[in-house]
Amino acid sequence: MIEVSTLTTVAFWGASAMTLGFALIVVTQRDVFRAAIALAGSFLGVGILYFVLSAEFVGVVQILVYVGAISSLMAFAVMFIQDVKAGSRPVQGRLVGAAVAVLILAAVAFTALNTDWSTMDEISDQVAGALTEGYVQVGTGDEIRIEKVGFTDPDEVVVPNGGVLVDSTSAIGVLLVREYVLAFEIIGLLLVAALIGGLLLIRDPKPEPEVVTGSEKREAPV
Amino acid sequence: MDQAFLDNSLWRNIYCNLAGGSTGSASCAAHGYSEGILPAGMEWLAFAIAALAIVGLFVNGILGGVIVLIWGERRLFGRFQTRTGPNRWGPFGMLTSVADAIKTMFKEDVVPKDADRILFNMAPIMMTAPAVLVFAVIPFGVGTYIADLNVGVLFIMAVGSLTTLAVLTAAWSSANRIAILSAFRAVALLISYEIPMALALVGVIMLAGSMSLGQIVQAQAIPFILVQPLAVFVFFIAAMAEMARAPFDLTEAESELAAGYLNDYASMKFGLFFLAEFMAEISTSAIFTVLFLGGWRGWDPVPSHFWFGAKLILVLFVIIWFRMTLPRLRVDQVLKLAWKGLFELTLINIVVTAVLIGIWPEPTTNQLWIMAAVNWPVAIISIWAVSKLLGTSGYADPLPDADAPVYPVATEQIPAAAVHVPSSPGNSQTQQGGD
Amino acid sequence: MTIENVLLVSAVLFAIGAYGVVSRSSLITVIMSLELMFNGVVIAAVAFSRFTPSAALLSGDPLTGEAIRSALTGHAFAIFIISVAAGEAALAFALVFAMYRAGESIEITDASQMKN
Numbered sequence: 001m002i003e004v005s006t007l008t009t010v011a012f013w014g015a016s017a018m019t020l021g022f023a024l025i026v027v028t029q030r031d032v033f034r035a036a037i038a039l040a041g042s043f044l045g046v047g048i049l050y051f052v053l054s055a056e057f058v059g060v061v062q063i064l065v066y067v068g069a070i071s072s073l074m075a076f077a078v079m080f081i082q083d084v085k086a087g088s089r090p091v092q093g094r095l096v097g098a099a100v101a102v103l104i105l106a107a108v109a110f111t112a113l114n115t116d117w118s119t120m121d122e123i124s125d126q127v128a129g130a131l132t133e134g135y136v137q138v139g140t141g142d143e144i145r146i147e148k149v150g151f152t153d154p155d156e157v158v159v160p161n162g163g164v165l166v167d168s169t170s171a172i173g174v175l176l177v178r179e180y181v182l183a184f185e186i187i188g189l190l191l192v193a194a195l196i197g198g199l200l201l202i203r204d205p206k207p208e209p210e211v212v213t214g215s216e217k218r219e220a221p222v
Numbered sequence: 223m224d225q226a227f228l229d230n231s232l233w234r235n236i237y238c239n240l241a242g243g244s245t246g247s248a249s250c251a252a253h254g255y256s257e258g259i260l261p262a263g264m265e266w267l268a269f270a271i272a273a274l275a276i277v278g279l280f281v282n283g284i285l286g287g288v289i290v291l292i293w294g295e296r297r298l299f300g301r302f303q304t305r306t307g308p309n310r311w312g313p314f315g316m317l318t319s320v321a322d323a324i325k326t327m328f329k330e331d332v333v334p335k336d337a338d339r340i341l342f343n344m345a346p347i348m349m350t351a352p353a354v355l356v357f358a359v360i361p362f363g364v365g366t367y368i369a370d371l372n373v374g375v376l377f378i379m380a381v382g383s384l385t386t387l388a389v390l391t392a393a394w395s396s397a398n399r400i401a402i403l404s405a406f407r408a409v410a411l412l413i414s415y416e417i418p419m420a421l422a423l424v425g426v427i428m429l430a431g432s433m434s435l436g437q438i439v440q441a442q443a444i445p446f447i448l449v450q451p452l453a454v455f456v457f458f459i460a461a462m463a464e465m466a467r468a469p470f471d472l473t474e475a476e477s478e479l480a481a482g483y484l485n486d487y488a489s490m491k492f493g494l495f496f497l498a499e500f501m502a503e504i505s506t507s508a509i510f511t512v513l514f515l516g517g518w519r520g521w522d523p524v525p526s527h528f529w530f531g532a533k534l535i536l537v538l539f540v541i542i543w544f545r546m547t548l549p550r551l552r553v554d555q556v557l558k559l560a561w562k563g564l565f566e567l568t569l570i571n572i573v574v575t576a577v578l579i580g581i582w583p584e585p586t587t588n589q590l591w592i593m594a595a596v597n598w599p600v601a602i603i604s605i606w607a608v609s610k611l612l613g614t615s616g617y618a619d620p621l622p623d624a625d626a627p628v629y630p631v632a633t634e635q636i637p638a639a640a641v642h643v644p645s646s647p648g649n650s651q652t653q654q655g656g657d
Numbered sequence: 658m659t660i661e662n663v664l665l666v667s668a669v670l671f672a673i674g675a676y677g678v679v680s681r682s683s684l685i686t687v688i689m690s691l692e693l694m695f696n697g698v699v700i701a702a703v704a705f706s707r708f709t710p711s712a713a714l715l716s717g718d719p720l721t722g723e724a725i726r727s728a729l730t731g732h733a734f735a736i737f738i739i740s741v742a743a744g745e746a747a748l749a750f751a752l753v754f755a756m757y758r759a760g761e762s763i764e765i766t767d768a769s770q771m772k773n
């Protein structure tokens with residue numbers, strides 16, 4: 001419908017502007033704490049972008065993990081490390097860096113704009129008909145069934161309108177424990193390793209002070 | 223228009239009256255609306271007007287609720303302390319919070335000299351925005367919500383975690399060491415209690431089969447407070463800690479830190495922080511009602527909004543009761559409770575609920591009762607076991623034996639040479655030489 | 658909102674992050690720019706999952722759950738990258754703390770012992 005798609009476009013460009021604006025503040029701002037907060041703003045913009053792209057679960061995970069946790073971690077780091085109070089000086093090779101970044105951008109943009117993406121406009125009629133009506137047609141011909149999403153039988157998953165999986169959470173869950181179960185477990189191990197490694201790295205290297213028990217008599221001050 | 227939009231009766235009323243019957247199979251005409259006011263090409267205007275109207279209604283409703291809550295809480299404080307509470311302005315003192323708001327707005331806005339101005343001004347906004355945003359997914363009655371996200375529960379957790387950043391910004395931009403110290407304690411508290419809070423809701427999500435709050439309300443044939451007692455216990459405690467309310471108000475312990483990270487905020491900026499805390503209280507009560515008490519479910523002749531409101535007020539009363547009754551916990555006690563106590567309870571809850579859901583994937587009402595009957599003994603035993611684990615070993619028995627005197631008595635003799643007895647001026651000169 | 662636009666946004670974010678990695682002198686801001694690059698990549702992954710259907714969906718066979726779930730590969734990829742980035746950011750900051758406590762400077766321009 002016309003108004004939903006113009007609103008989607010407005011939301012998309014708004015979220016992109018927020019993301020890219022805050023990203024520019026991150027790389028140009030001298031005060032590191034402001035850069036950390038701008039980074040959190042950029043992450044929030046990316047989260048909104050995921051919502052616009054109909055990836056709700058990924059968007060919520062982005063806000064929960066990046067904005068809620070990693071941004072606080074960065075703010076803590078900035079608050080602890082006192083050297084950054086002087087700000088972050090720009091480095092000698094800035095122009096070369098900018099040129100390289102522009103080259104990377106040109107290469108990726110050229111590739112993206114010149115590729116012939118087979119998008120959802122060209123999928124087959126059966127899929128198109130099923131996807132735009134809000135329910136999935138499972139089976140062909142006389143045996144078409146309309147199936148509803150539920151966790152009972154994850155082999156029959158609803159694909160709602162617009163050709164994208166709006167209720168993607170259960171499908172992602174099934175993906176994680178069926179097709180990608182090895183990656184899932186390895187990520188768990190990786191996070192445990194990161195946790196233990198981080199704790200070891202920040203452990204205080206000074207020896208522990210002697211414990212004074214209460215039974216020792218103390219010399220009274222003279 | 224999308225079926226999900228048309229289920230929302232607030233949306234439907236405004237949009238369909240404005241835009242009229244439009245294209246699509248689930249359209250306004252199917253719900254009995256004739257042609258709308260606006261001409262055919264302007265559905266986006268109808269969308270925008272409907273959206274702004276609904277959001278405005280919700281935000282104003284919440285602000286009004288906060289005003290009433292501030293008054294109600296102060297009156298309840300008074301009753302708990304056997305005094306009256308505010309009773310000057312308006313009948314029963316109902317306009318007290320209005321007077322408070324006006325007074326706050328007229329105070330001078332002080333900004334510290336070394337403060338980072340942009341961040342200093344942004345911090346109250348960063349604190350208030352998540353508090354309001356949470357209300358976007360909560361259903362206040364049948365078809366009365368702003369959006370019914372498929373990931374509603376996780377959205378609430380995600381948005382609730384934005385307050386840590388606001389606390390850090392507020393403290394850092396105040397350029398004040400006490401504020402930063404208080405902010406570290408506050409953030410340690412907030413991040414420690416996010417995990418039990420999120421994990422406690424996993425049981426509810428498993429029972430309802432969806433993270434959408436509308437689906438969860440509809441799945442509560444019996445309220446989930448009966449079926450998930452451990453989750454209720456953990457969620458309630460964790461939510462009170464997330465709001466930084468007593469008994470967890472170590473961040474603003476007035477005798478210790480003098481308003482903590484909010485130290486340098488004056489007038490309306492402090493008012494915004496204050497507002498954010500009360501909005502968080504209402505939103506927590508609303509979430510508790512929706513997830514555990516059955517939301518707007520009730521019996522028929524009385525409208526659903528009334529049931530929601532009644533349950534909300536009940537939960538608010540319990541929260542205020544807790545604040546008035548329990549003493550403040552120390553920061554190490556608080557963190558110990560989160561990591562050693564509540565975390566284990568949530569894991570036990572998840573395992574037991576997963577086993578029960580494995581047996582009955584889509585539970586009917588009778589099966590929910592059986593699950594409740596299984597969960598309550600498990601909950602009581604787990605809470606008892608965890609309380610033994612946390613223990614009171616660090617705190618000595620105050621009166622070890624009955625013969626001991628109640629007042630402190632010195633058990634060691636202080637050496638005489640250490641004692642300087644101030645006597646009359648004539649003696650002091652001779653005594654000082656002996657020290 | 659076509660796929661080219663989303664990929665363009667992703668590329669610009671990646672390029673801004675790349676510029677930030679090269680041009681900032683404090684280690685913390687370098688790590689921040691790295692996180693920006695991660696985000697750029699994940700936007701591209703999610704965009705691909707949104708706009709390009711997989712072969713199973715295109716082929717016209719009756720739809721199975723697996724075919725539909727194959728459209729969510731980008732989302733699973735995104736979740737994995739977010740988790741890995743979180744672990745990596747935590748470890749990177751632990752390293753920065755350890756360096757700071759050991760008295761090392763955290764400006765990358767001072768890490769020039771192997772120069773010449």
